[in-house]
Amino acid sequence: xxxxxxxxxxxxxxxxxxxxxxxxxxxxxxxxxxxxxxxxxxxxxxxxxxxxxxxxxxxxxxxxxxxxxxxxxxxxxxxx
Amino acid sequence: xxxxxxxxxxxxxxxxxxxxxxxxxxxxxxxxxxxxxxxxxxxxxxxxxxxxxxxxxxxxxxxxxxxxxxxxxxxxxxxxxxxxxxxxxxxxxxxxxxxxxxxxxxxxxxxxxxxxxxxxxxx
Amino acid sequence: xxxxxxxxxxxxxxxxxxxxxxxxxxxxxxxxxxxxxxxxxxxxxxxxxxxxxxxxxxxxxxxxxxxxxxxxxxxxxxxxxxxxxxxxxxxxxxxxxxxxxxxxxxxxxxxxxxxxxxxxxxxxxxxxxxxxxxxxxxxxxxxxxxxxxxxxxxxxxxxxxxxxxxxxxxxxxxxxxxxxxxxxxxxxxxxxxxxxxxxxxxxxxxxxxxxxxxxxxxxxxxxxxxxxxxxxxxxxxxxxxxxxxxxxxxxxxxxxxxxxxxxxxxxxxxxxxxxxxxxxxxxxxxxxxxxxxxxxxxxxxxxxxxxxxxxxxxxxxxxxxxxxxxxxxxxxxxxxxxxxxxxxxxxxxxxxxxxxxxxxxxxxxxxxxxxxxxxxxxxxxxxxxxxxxxxxxxxxxxxxxxxxxxxxxxxxxxxxxxxxxxxxxxxxxxxxxxxxxxxxxxxxxxxxxxxxxxxxxxxxxxxxxxxxxxxxxxxxxxxxxxxxxxxxxxxxxxxxx
Numbered sequence: 288x289x290x291x292x293x294x295x296x297x298x299x300x301x302x303x304x305x306x307x308x309x310x311x312x313x314x315x316x317x318x319x320x321x322x323x324x325x326x327x328x329x330x331x332x333x334x335x336x337x338x339x340x341x342x343x344x345x346x347x348x349x350x351x352x353x354x355x356x357x358x359x360x361x362x363x364x365x366x367x
Numbered sequence: 368x369x370x371x372x373x374x375x376x377x378x379x380x381x382x383x384x385x386x387x388x389x390x391x392x393x394x395x396x397x398x399x400x401x402x403x404x405x406x407x408x409x410x411x412x413x414x415x416x417x418x419x420x421x422x423x424x425x426x427x428x429x430x431x432x433x434x435x436x437x438x439x440x441x442x443x444x445x446x447x448x449x450x451x452x453x454x455x456x457x458x459x460x461x462x463x464x465x466x467x468x469x470x471x472x473x474x475x476x477x478x479x480x481x482x483x484x485x486x487x488x489x490x
Numbered sequence: 491x492x493x494x495x496x497x498x499x500x501x502x503x504x505x506x507x508x509x510x511x512x513x514x515x516x517x518x519x520x521x522x523x524x525x526x527x528x529x530x531x532x533x534x535x536x537x538x539x540x541x542x543x544x545x546x547x548x549x550x551x552x553x554x555x556x557x558x559x560x561x562x563x564x565x566x567x568x569x570x571x572x573x574x575x576x577x578x579x580x581x582x583x584x585x586x587x588x589x590x591x592x593x594x595x596x597x598x599x600x601x602x603x604x605x606x607x608x609x610x611x612x613x614x615x616x617x618x619x620x621x622x623x624x625x626x627x628x629x630x631x632x633x634x635x636x637x638x639x640x641x642x643x644x645x646x647x648x649x650x651x652x653x654x655x656x657x658x659x660x661x662x663x664x665x666x667x668x669x670x671x672x673x674x675x676x677x678x679x680x681x682x683x684x685x686x687x688x689x690x691x692x693x694x695x696x697x698x699x700x701x702x703x704x705x706x707x708x709x710x711x712x713x714x715x716x717x718x719x720x721x722x723x724x725x726x727x728x729x730x731x732x733x734x735x736x737x738x739x740x741x742x743x744x745x746x747x748x749x750x751x752x753x754x755x756x757x758x759x760x761x762x763x764x765x766x767x768x769x770x771x772x773x774x775x776x777x778x779x780x781x782x783x784x785x786x787x788x789x790x791x792x793x794x795x796x797x798x799x800x801x802x803x804x805x806x807x808x809x810x811x812x813x814x815x816x817x818x819x820x821x822x823x824x825x826x827x828x829x830x831x832x833x834x835x836x837x838x839x840x841x842x843x844x845x846x847x848x849x850x851x852x853x854x855x856x857x858x859x860x861x862x863x864x865x866x867x868x869x870x871x872x873x874x875x876x877x878x879x880x881x882x883x884x885x886x887x888x889x890x891x892x893x894x895x896x897x898x899x900x901x902x903x904x905x906x907x908x909x910x911x912x913x914x915x916x917x918x919x920x921x922x923x924x925x926x927x928x929x930x931x932x933x934x935x936x937x938x939x940x941x942x943x944x945x946x947x948x949x950x951x952x953x954x955x956x957x958x959x960x961x962x963x964x965x966x967x968x969x970x971x972x973x974x975x976x977x978x979x980x981x982x983x984x985x986x987x
Contacts, residue, residue, distance in 0.1 A: 293372045297379040300413075304386050304406050313398050313479075320402055323383070327409055334376065334420040335427070335443040339451050343412075346459050351405060354459075358466040359398060362473040366396045367480060384679075391672055397664075404671040411675040411682065418686045447685060450634050454678060457641050461671055464645060468652070468664040475660070485665050 293333045300326040311366050317355030324348040376417040383410030397469050397479045401462065408458035412451045419447035494537035495580045496544070498588060499626045502530060506618035513611030520603055523614040527599040530621065531592030534585045541631070547575035568704065573692040578629040583832060583982035586975050587760065588625055590836050591753055593964065594843045595621040597957040598750040601847055604953035605746070605854060613653045617750055620646030624754045627761045633681050634691045636765070640677065640726060643754055644670045650747040651739055659742040666739055669725060669732065677722025683715035684769070696769055707772060716770045720779065723766060727759030728810050729787045729817070733794070737806030741859070745850025748802065749843035752809050756839045759813055760832060763820045767828075767986050777823045781912070784817025788919050795926050801849055802859045804930050808923055809842040812885065815916065819900050822907045828983035830899035833976050837892040837968060841884045844961035848878035851950050852934055856943060861930060866939025874950060875935045877958045882931060884965045886924035892968035899976075 303322030310316040324347025331340035383406050390403025420443055427445040429438055469479070476484050505526035512518050543549075550557045550570050557565060564570065599617055603609045623639040623646060630636045644667075651663045685691055687709055688699040700707050723729075728736025736755065740748040763780065770776040788811050795807035816838065819831020851874050852867055853859055868875045884891035887898075897920060904913040939945075968975055 294375060297375055300379055301382050301386070304383060307402060308386070308390050308394070308399060313396070316399065316402060320405065323406065323409065327413060330376070330379075330413070331416055333372075334416050335424055336416050336419065336448040336451070337426055339412075339416060339448050339455070342452055342455050346455050347409065350459060351462060354463060354466055355398065355402065358470055361470050362398070362479055366399070367478065384675075388672065391668065400668060404668065407672065407675045411679050414679060415682045415685075418682060444689070446689075446691065447682070450682075450685075450691070453634075453638055457638065458675075461641065461645060461667060461674075464648065465664065465667050465671070468660055468667065471660055472664060485661055 293330065296326045296330045296333070299323070300330065312364065313359045313366055314356060314364055317359050318352055320355055321348045321352040324351060371422060373417055373420055373422055376413065376420070380410045380414035380417060383407070383413065386410075395481050397472075397481050397484070400481060401465050401469065404465070405458065405462055408454070412454055412458075415447045415451050415454070419444040492538040492540050492542070492580070494533055495540070495542040495578050495629065498530075498533050498537070498580075498629065499578075499622050501533070502526060502618040502622035502625070506615045506622065509611040509618065510615040511611075513615075515611075516609050519611045519614060520609045523599050523603060523609070523618075526618065527592075527596040530595055531589050534580075534588040534592065537580060537585070539581050539585075542578040542580070543573070543575040544578075545575050549573050568695075568698065568702075571698070572690065572695045573631070576635050577631040577692060577694075578626075579631045580629060581981060582978035584628050586836060586978045587628055587757055587832075590839050591621065591624060591628075591757055593960075594753040594839055595750060597843065597847070597960060598746040598753075601850075601951070601954050601957050602744070602746040604951040605744075605850075610653070613650070613747075616646050616649040616653060617747075620650065620750065620754055624757050624761075628757055631693050632691055633684065633693055633696070633765070636761070637674075637678055637681055640722070640758070640762075641670075641674055643758060644674065644726070647739065647751050647754060650751060651743045654742060654744045654747055656742045656744070662735070662738045662742045666735055669735060673722050673725035673732075676718050677725075680715045680718025680722065683711050683718065687711050687715070693765060693768060700769070700772070712770075713773070716766070716773065716776060719762070719766060720783075723759070723762040724783065726755070726762060727813060728755050729759075729783050729813065730790050733787060733791050733807070733810050737791070737794070737803055737810055740806035740809065740846075741800055741802035745802075745846045745853060748806070749846040752842045752846065753839040755810075756813065756816070756835050756842075759816060760820075760835045763817065764982070764986065767820060767823070771823065771986065777821045779821075780817055781821035784814040784821060785912075785915065786814075787811065787817065788814030788915070792919055792922050792926065796922070796929075799861050800859050801852070801861050801864075801930050801934060802846075804861075804926065805842070805845055805849060808885065808926060809838070809845075811919070811923060812838045812842070814919075815897065815900055818912060818916065819903065822903050822909075822912075823987065824903055824907050825980065825984045825987050826899065826906060827903035828986055829976055829980050830896055830903050832979040832983060833972065834893070834896035834900060836975055836979075837884075837896050837965075840961055840964050840968070841881060841893060844881040844958065844965065845878070845885065847954060847961070848874065848881050848958055849934075851878075851954060854950060854954075855946050855948060857946070858943075861933045863940060863943055864934045865937045865943060866935075867945070868935040869939075870945055871950060874955070874958070877955075877962060878935070879931060880962055880965075881958075882924070882927040884969075885927065887920050890966065890969045892965045892972070895969055895972040899972075 307319035328344035387407030791811035
């Protein structure tokens with residue numbers, strides 16, 4: 288089963304991206320951008336790039352979603 | 368497997384770029400547009416990482432018990448990975464600039480709709 | 491290895507960071523900014539030609555200490571001559587272009603500090619950061635390093651527009667960043683494809699790999715890389731389809747900011763265009779594509795300029811139209827053509843800075859840039875009007891000013907290359923440019939003053955007049971002695987053919 292984990296991660300990356308974009312609630316969309324970010328971080332680990340994986344784990348799954356969430360909280364929550 | 372992990376990874380990168388460009392061009396909400404732009408950057412990064420990947424290879428760290436020729440034959444190519452580190456940081460910083468602009472524009476127009484804010488050409 | 495080569499980039503960045511920290515200490519900001527800006531054009535004159543390898547990692551062939559103990563697996567192959575470090579190359583063409591960029595940056599900073607009531611450390615930070623990144627783009631022989639500074643330059647331009655406090659500047663800035671975030675990653679993708687095919691990011695090594703058959707030059711992936719890098723080039727230099735957003739960017743910046751942004755655009759276009767030529771010139775249609783895009787830029791930008799009513803917008807479009815001449819020069823692909831294109835780039839940076847700062851005095855005195863509301867400015871300050879008129883004549887290519895020499899060279903080059911049609915189009919569009927400029931000049935300066943126009947009684951700062959006169963002197967010098975610039979630019983041009 289373990290050899291399929293890369294494919295699962297690739298699938299969650301694409302699906303996470305699509306799901307984040309179809310939300311009407313922007314806060315949900317902002318938090319959901321963390322899914323592709325975190326999947327990419329794991330994927331980088333499997334693609335033999337551990338140092339990039341560390342950076343991506345911090346930036347992609349924590350900083351970027353927090354930026355988006357802050358921007359949404361300071362503007363408006365629902366897509367008009 | 369029929370498809371190798373590397374090929375599949377290229378497809379993933381491609382679809383992230385396409386999804387991102389679609390969102391950036393056709394979605395009206397500015398936050399969604401910017402989420403799309405972040406995905407374009409992620410896709411390109413994944414593409415570069417996949418290029419450096421070597422199927423069945425090892426991480427490019429030279430450990431004391433390795434020989435040089437063995438290391439050279441099996442290690443993945445580290446140059447693209449070094450580039451991606453910079454690229455991730457650049458992406459995050461431009462994202463911050465865009466979100467800052469969106470916050471200001473929302474205050475002025477009381478809207479996040481691109482067609483309302485950016486649509487008509489004013490002088 | 492000359493230690494001054496990296497200083498050209500490091501000094502403005504370091505000074506920019508200090509200026510940002512010192513914001514609100516008005517005197518310190520002013521002194522530091524002026525001193526740094528003054529040093530900027532001087533450094534390239536003092537620097538010796540050569541390459542700088544960051545970290546000191548010269549190619550193994552020049553590094554005998556390391557090369558001695560290595561197996562023949564490495565010394566016997568191309569790895570022996572490849573560049574392991576980020577390489578900056580400083581040659582005569584870079585000297586001229588960095589000098590001119592430094593001059594424009596100096597006068598832009600100088601007028602900015604004197605026209606605004608309080609000197610802003612943040613604004614100076616953005617100006618220096620942009621200048622540093624464009625200098626790095628000109629110097630860099632490493633295509634990824636170039637991409638990094640390309641992004642920084644784009645952000646600095648956006649910052650200059652955000653800081654301008656002109657109406658609707660935020661909208662334009664956001665549009666520009668959004669487009670930049672599509673074009674930037676696509677440029678990176680093109681670089682990634684080159685890296686994937688050749689395994690290298692150093693431009694000299696990429697060319698070596700292509701020329702010496704290490705990779706198949708007809709590989710379709712290289713074509714795709716050409717397309718993507720060209721897309722990034724179009725964005726960076728505001729060629730169509732990005733001419734509308736780029737001219738909007740000029741019109742939303744303050745005059746000195748616009749002058750500097752235009753200099754960035756010109757040199758970014760030259761640097762990336764030269765790289766495209768260096769890597770891909772063996773593909774026959776790469777030059778055709780450059781000429782096609784440049785012609786499109788000429789025609790579209792100049793026709794758009796005719797219908798505008800905002801003089802900053804008119805200037806923006808005219809400046810972008812001038813970029814077309816540079817592109818045609820590069821696309822002709824002969825030594826004379828490329829020299830003429832590079833010379834035109836140098837002239838263009840000076841002349842548009844001259845025009846933007848000159849017309850900026852109108853904005854300074856009336857707070858409006860709408861030509862329909864303006865008029866009669868000639869009688870308030872005839873000296874500035876004369877200077878602006880001379881700038882317009884310089885742009886149109888009237889002897890003895892500098893653009894005459896470069897346009898003449900361009901037309902000669904097009905005749906020599908067997909495409910006289912291009913020469914005719916260039917002459918015609920030059921006339922249209924001049925007419926558009928004269929129309930704007932007439933409505934702003936010569937027709938009677940509309941009764942509702944309020945001309946404020948601010949005195950135009952001495953710094954602005956000094957800058958305008960200095961630009962005029964440079965135009966005259968380059969116009970009378972073009973060989974100062976062309977002899978330096980020719981080396982690069984002949985290496986590209």
